[in-house]
Each structure stands twice: as C-alpha cells, then as structure tokens.
Amino acid sequence: MSDDIPLARLRGVHKRYGNVQALAGVDLQLHGGELLALLGPNGAGKSTAIGLLLGLLRADAGSVELFGRDPQDLAARRGIGVMLQDAALPPTLTVGELLRLTASYYPSPRGVVQSAELAGVADLLRRPYAKLSGGQQRRVQFALALCGRPRLLFLDEPTVGMDIQARQRLWGAIRALVADGCAVVLTTHYLEEAEALASRVCVMAHGRIISEGSVDALRARVALKRVLCRSRLDLATVAAWGEVAEARTEGDRLWMSTPHAERLLRRLLAADDQLDALEVQAAGLAEAFTELTEAADAAASQPEAA
C-alpha cells in the first residue's frame, strides 16, 4: 500500500442511534507512525468512531476506510489489533492458550513468549484468564491486541483499573510498539496519558471534532497559563481575584490558572513582598481540554441560527 493512503480514514461520517446523533460529520485520518489520542467527554462519539473503523458499526452517511478498504474486509481486519473496554474472553483458557489461539488468526504473528514479554505477562502464561486480577486481565488483553503484529492498534481506555506502576509499564510498551512502526489510536480519559504518549490529539464533543493537533499546538490554542508560587496569601483570597480562573494548593505552593498572567503576577507581587518559588507555565492539556469542551458545550446549547 502506498504511503500516502491513510491507515484509517473517516470522511464526512454521520451516525445516528434512533434520536441520538452520535456523529455529525466527522473527518479523521491516521497515518503510519502516529499515535492519535481521541479525547472527549462521555457521549462525545469516540467509541462510535472506533466501532465504525473496526467494522462493528455502519455509517449512515460518509465513508470509512481501513488501509484503504472496507473495515469489514478480512484483509483489513488482519492488519489491526484491538483492545476494547469490555473484552469477553473464554474464562477457562490459560493466558498462553489465549495468545496461541489469537495469534493463529494472523498471517505473521509474534511468538507467544515475545507477546507476553512485551505486555509484561510472561509470568502468567499458565494461569487461567478468569483467575487473574482486573489489572492483569487488562495486560493480557494488551498482549492479545499486539500478538498479531498489527500495523494499527486500537486501544480503548487501556489503563483503566491499573495501578501507577502497571500504567507506566504499559506506556513503555506502547512507546516501544510505536518506535517499531505501529500506529495507535488511543482513547483515554486520563489527559496525562495523552500528554505522555500522543503525537496528535483529536478532541471530540457532541459528535464533532472540535480540535485537532499536537499536544503542544492544543495547549498553545488556550490562553490560560499556570502560575505557581509560595506565598503568605491564602487560597480563598487569590481564588476570589478576577484574574484567577482556578486556584488550589499544591504542597506548600499556590497553584493558579489564569488568562491574564502578567496582571496576576503584578497583583501577587504587590500583595506579598515575600512571595518566592514563582513559576509560570503554559497550560497543560487538562486546561486546554476543559476550555475547548466548555466552548463546544456553550455552542451546542445556542439555538441554531435561522
């Protein structure tokens, strides 16, 4: 397949469930080597977009392609690995048996041991799947998703239920797969996960894509800055200032987000001449995401122009 054909593409896609417009004209492309994080509040349409790309759903209008083909085409499906939120796996099979079975559906799979090692489940191969903890089952599902040596991996909230160490290990494994040339579509509600992994972020709300770009570009679209400092001023005082969008304490420091960093700095310094440990940072993905989705909510609640 030529390099300029996207691995996955939605063009002008609409999808409705009864009265609910789940997707209202979505255009999305994924190219080789990318890790695309699909973000958005509950009900934004992320799972619907993925269900269409996996061939589990059909679009009402628009086109959906996987490797330039219909997603229901077997040749296209053999190029993907999938880790969905609700995996129903035969409970009596061991992890090793599940891996052998799943790998047998693919033309050039990874070895069982290699897949298990990549996902950090090599010590679980002889254990029945049903007897594993929730976090261990998620890692096994990840091993199953990667065992077919996919060119494109769909990970739907992969680290839900994992402790911090397991999450970090999974992030490491995802990075290794991407470095090896695998493209990834990731949905997550953990913005730090998107921040840590994504080369591109797509924010959805109300069945539309409301923003798309690199994590840095998305941050830059948001006027908010973070200001941190150690101060004798108390939280309630600064939280009430007009320049402050949000305030909290972080350890012994005050943390504030603001659309008017310079004005806030002048006011802080004037109010506390002992103020120290001052830092000003661009807003993170979390602030950008909140601001973007609030703007989309406000637009969606406006009556349509005649």
Ligand SMILES: Nc1ncnc2c1ncn2[C@@H]1O[C@H](COP(=O)(O)OP(=O)(O)OP(=O)(O)O)[C@@H](O)[C@H]1O
């Ligand atoms: N099978 C279905 N029948 C009816 N409505 C549905 C169905 N699946 C999804 N919806 C609705 O379509 C909209 C989009 O849902 P979707 O699951 O794609 O959102 P999402 O962004 O994945 O949400 P979440 O973050 O909660 O997983 C929602 O309003 C949802 O209630």
